[in-house]
Amino acid sequence: MPLPISVSIVSCNEEGNLARCLRSVEGLAREIVVVDSGSKDGTVAVAESFGAKVTHQAWLGYRDQKNVALGLCEEEWVLALDCDEELSPELRANVEAFFEEGLDKRFDGASFNRKVWFMGRWILHGDWYPDTKLRLFRREKAKWAGSPEHDYIELEGNNRTWLRGDLHHFSFPSINRYVEKINGFADVFLQRQVDAGKSWSLATNVFRPWWRFFRAYVIRRGFMDGFPGLWIAVATAFSAFVRYSRKYEDEVNEVKSEK
Template identity: 30%
Template sequence: MQDISVIILTFNEEKHIKRCIESLLLFTDKIFIVDSGSTDKTIQIAESLGAKITFQPWVNHAVQINFAIQNTPFKTEWYMRIDADEYVLPELAEEIKNELIKIPNTINGIYIKRRVFFMNRWIKHGAYYPIWLLRIWRHGMATCEQRWMDEHIKLFSGLTMQFKNDFVDHNLNNLTWWTQKHNIYAINEVIDLLNIKYDFRNFESVEPNFFGSQEQRTRFLKVKYASIPLFIRPIIYFLYRYIFRLGFLDGKQGFIWHFLQGFWYRFLVDAKVYEVYHRVGRDKKAIENFFKEEFNKDLTK
């Protein structure tokens, strides 16, 4: 076992949690779950596999992750974040076991590659692989940026490195669940895009930089995306992914994925932005009041 503990956020994840935890037990038995009120067998399964569990009412991913970092019962040298519907490949588990202890003190963060599976197909194209994410960091050296959407782990200082092997994002729920989840995500995405324009609050964030790390480049492109006119940008984004980044090579499952995630979801977000402007106009305070009244979301916190 390596000197690393893993943080997992859960809510009704009985389909995924056993697969996730068992993949982690190959290199650590220190697993900390922050649950937001599961009513299925998530807790029983996780406890049977030795995980430590606490409850925290849901706000957003960033709040939950930082709560986990601050309240973990494990005081290990390294921490790792993984979602319940993700799992570590045996090759990555072996790499963590063999390489983590060799890492010099100048390294405070480790990037690993994510594979996305959709309808049991690995989405290899459309700029979806490899996606490098900072998921392992040294104790006391990172926080999760306080964003409503697309939050990243941000290092306070130090260098980073990359591991060679992958973890997998493979959700087993049906398409109805997926579309319902993304309808909810769309509200947070609207807030994130509007925050680029209106700057509702200041917070520690990844610096946009096209030539920087994966998350810095992603943030740079999102800022540019936010400046493109409504309803034009989802069309451009889908064509970029499906045609120019060869998403069509991912077959029928890939077409469904790139269309829904790259166009339908982005179009839905734009429709919700339009709804905000249509309902209350473009005044900053009016928009803040709209989200507080309609969704009980305080954009200034």
């Protein structure tokens, strides 16, 4: 029998990912809620083919969009997923065991590790693993918090446990996809720095990328993932270098505009 769970998803043009996601939870939950922000492909049709309740909502940012979806859920528990994620068979079995063993009566949430597929392999080290996420939680005790682009579940009381099994993540189907996201995250990072009144620092601009590489590749053993591990460490460092450099550019442009 389906569990007292609402699967909560936000979507936009995710036809290529959504079927895989929903297939991994098929028959698991009593309800699937999809909040779509205007897909032009077959995303809505895919969602409806799995029996999802689809609602349109203009894009509000990840955090606020997910809170809209959360507000539409009716079951006691919520399993929040992104379209490019899926439950591994082991994780699904342990979600079922969570309820069968009565752990839903003892805890208000459950976390599990997220594992990324990149360059033809699962990434098992470095900054990308284990990427522990709280995604199964009691609806009335949780909300999405954080910044608009880096959201997380804030659980009242933080009474949680951890489940074995990985949440599979297919976030970067290609190198191009990763590179495309660098500028978008840099834009948001710059705005946060401006809002906080921070000034550019050469030391930070140089040290942070170096530290990100060293932490990912050496301390967190990214080297054990072969060339993909090296690429991720270098790309992460470069992304940090771009983000912090944007504040320098912003200050130079501000001086020029005042002349």
